[in-house]
Amino acid sequence: MSQEQPPTPAPDSSLDGSDQFAVRQSKLERLRESGSDPFRSNWDQSHTSSEALSLLPEDLEEGPEVSVAGRIVALRLMGKASFLKIIDREGKIQSYVRKDEIGEDEYADFKKLDLGDFIGVRGPLFRTKTGEITIRAKEYRLVSKALRPLPEKWHGLTDNEQIYRQRYLDLIVNEDSRDRFKARSRIIREIREFFWARDFLEVETPMLQSVSGGAAARPFRTHFNALDCDFSMRIALELHLKRLLVGGFDRVFEVGRVFRNEGLSRRHNPEFTMLEAYQAYTDYRGMMELTQSLIQQVAERALGTLQMERTEGDAIDLSGDWKEAKYKDLIIEAVGQDDWFELPKAAMLEKTKSMGIEVDPELEEFEITNDVFEKVIEHTLIQPTFVTHIPRELCPLAKITQDDESTIDVFELCINGQEIAPAYSEQNDPFVQREAFMKQVGEETQELDDDFLLALEHGMPPAGGMGLGIDRLVIFLTKASNIRDTILFPTLRPS
């Protein structure tokens, strides 16, 4: 971890350079003694780095004067002239500083700047011998001092722990990380644009809930002193968004954080970002069209392509209409026998054992089957696939398929070997809903939400609903390998 020295007391003229924090602090002291405090300076920017770079067309050698500001990330000092690179929110730009143009004293001060300092630079654009567009500085000013050194310039920062705990350092020196988080922001922006354009109302529902339902996961619990009662952090958005369908907001969506008190892994962070959308007078088939259009439009607009390269294997092709497959057909194909769903439990266990899958013998038949799906099938679904006709036991909130009592009107969208988005024809029969809830209430992670059932009894229009894990979407859209690379500040053990 980082070395936390206490601030060194007084600057020492006999500094030997071993303690970079102390050296920089003493530079700051000297500046203050000479009457300038960089922490109280500012700078008027006329352009960002990339705007400035666009002002010098190929056929010209000299461009207009610009004024930019940013953090120094490269410094090449020479006797009477120097090059430096600064980085701002859009990228890097080089500047050239000459002693004979800014003056002898100014140049002496300039050479005391450190990597990491924020400066402003003003001057005309020109092209160097090697063709790089560069600002010839007429004036510069230190606008904020950096007292700690930057990570190494060539390898950047590679220590995972430091990347997560000091994300700002990662963002300063690792361009791919910067780009990934910018892409995440664009993706979320495009998701909102998509729903706004379809006349959905964006809403916010409670994160603190007395009953956290809508999914089967352990919640984080906390206590509210004013009311002296326990609350949970939400584990899903579903039940409150459906209350809004009851209330007449018949197209709603929310993008928000949910919290699940489960394990950490490459694909799980205890707080993550969920999109849920509900549309009245449609069903899971309507949600299929919506989900496909959503992801295609977001990829096209945020990333400019529907072909997602992967580090290994074929690229993911998001174009066209996506494949559909029935859950039962996938299972039968995977186990290689047509009568799987008629088999007694013992035979199922025997079969899974022969396939090399570990299954808890206490599980019920549908759970064994779902283990087969999760352990054998899911990771093979790389290209976008809507898995439909899922066993009813797996989801209590969806409508039962009319001509097959054993399944529900649901799809699970799998991409990149992961479940990305489930969608249902939402259950709006309060009696069937209560019955389905009661069956699950015995389970440790399930609580009965009577208030939600009361709302259903007032009537909820027929509707399709969809949920999408944004972090997982970002993982495959940005070729990240770990959910932590898509969350700016992932959950870590306190240091």
Added chain:
RNA sequence: GGGUCGGUAGCUCAAUCGGUAGAGCAGUGGCCUUUUAAGCCAUUGGUUCCGGGUUCGAGUCCCGGCCGGCCUACCA
């Protein structure tokens, strides 16, 4: 939670069989007016994650702990 690998200078990494802890970058002092990981000369900097143990001697071996990576488990 279990398994496994790792933690050495500000950063990226070395250190043979257990035998004086090193390099590059960064820093410091010089030289250098078009550099591109600038170059050249000189140079500072270490609680080897923490605590025990074995040993004449431990970065290295043993035990315990802390933090992290990966795998796995839990997770509709």
